[in-house]
Amino acid sequence: MSAGQSRRVLPGFPLALGYTLVYLALIVLIPLGAVFLKSATLSWEQFWTVISAPRVLASYRVSFGVSLLAAAINAVFGLIFAWVLVRYSFPGKRIVDALVDLPFALPTAVAGIALTAIYAGNGWLGQWLEPLGLKVAFTPLGILVALTFIGLPFVVRTVQPVLEDLDTELEEAAASLGADRWQTFQRVLLPVLLPALLTGFALAFARAVGEYGSVIFIAGNVPMVSEITPLLIITKLEQYDYVGATAIAVVMLVVSFVLLFLINGLQLWANRSRART
Numbered sequence: 001m002s003a004g005q006s007r008r009v010l011p012g013f014p015l016a017l018g019y020t021l022v023y024l025a026l027i028v029l030i031p032l033g034a035v036f037l038k039s040a041t042l043s044w045e046q047f048w049t050v051i052s053a054p055r056v057l058a059s060y061r062v063s064f065g066v067s068l069l070a071a072a073i074n075a076v077f078g079l080i081f082a083w084v085l086v087r088y089s090f091p092g093k094r095i096v097d098a099l100v101d102l103p104f105a106l107p108t109a110v111a112g113i114a115l116t117a118i119y120a121g122n123g124w125l126g127q128w129l130e131p132l133g134l135k136v137a138f139t140p141l142g143i144l145v146a147l148t149f150i151g152l153p154f155v156v157r158t159v160q161p162v163l164e165d166l167d168t169e170l171e172e173a174a175a176s177l178g179a180d181r182w183q184t185f186q187r188v189l190l191p192v193l194l195p196a197l198l199t200g201f202a203l204a205f206a207r208a209v210g211e212y213g214s215v216i217f218i219a220g221n222v223p224m225v226s227e228i229t230p231l232l233i234i235t236k237l238e239q240y241d242y243v244g245a246t247a248i249a250v251v252m253l254v255v256s257f258v259l260l261f262l263i264n265g266l267q268l269w270a271n272r273s274r275a276r277t
Helices: 013-039 044-051 054-087 093-100 108-119 126-132 140-165 168-176 181-209 213-219 229-238 242-276
Strands: none
Touching: 013 242, 044 242, 054 093, 054 140, 054 181, 054 229, 054 242, 093 140, 108 126, 108 140, 108 213, 140 181, 140 213, 168 181, 181 242, 213 229, 229 242
């Protein structure tokens, strides 16, 4: 080996790239391709009839609408969580930091049962909320609670490392130049945090769209009201309507890809804007 060459742990680029592409094809591309091929057995009229049925459209609104709202809520409160964990010291900080990862480790069915037990009409919180007219369990609001619960760690763990690397001297310099707290956050901190925040938002949204186990227990699964699209796909599979299930899955894939593409585009724009500044 010549002196100008550096010793690499992994094999050369062509071999490593080949392994990567084969693995990606086996794990991601082939299964997704099979979904599209299965749904292609339907004619366009049949496909449109399946995906535009009133019950299916209602499930789209619940799944995507509540997932976007949950991801937005997590973006705000995840940033606050990360800020507190990085910038403040308090008793039990390590315990709180560890509890953030609990939705990662907790089985989704357990999370759904726990949330239902808490927010049901006779639950710890539900017995106080329902007399006030705030019914959580077995409503779309319950879905929002479940999706917020499982999506929070994605935002916190994405933003936290960026905050840890952010020098507090930038904030002190802004304050010395006369900037108030809101101006410091808006013009100094937010441009740096925005790419990580958008990444956490995208991850939380992607997880929420496909969530099943924690939702079906607390949603009530009422058609046209609180039925999510993944449950509708399972229902069609149980009825041996495989083509109908894959048709609905194709719509979910396409919409998810478009939304993630837009979010990644915003992230790229934020990175370029930060580079120009």
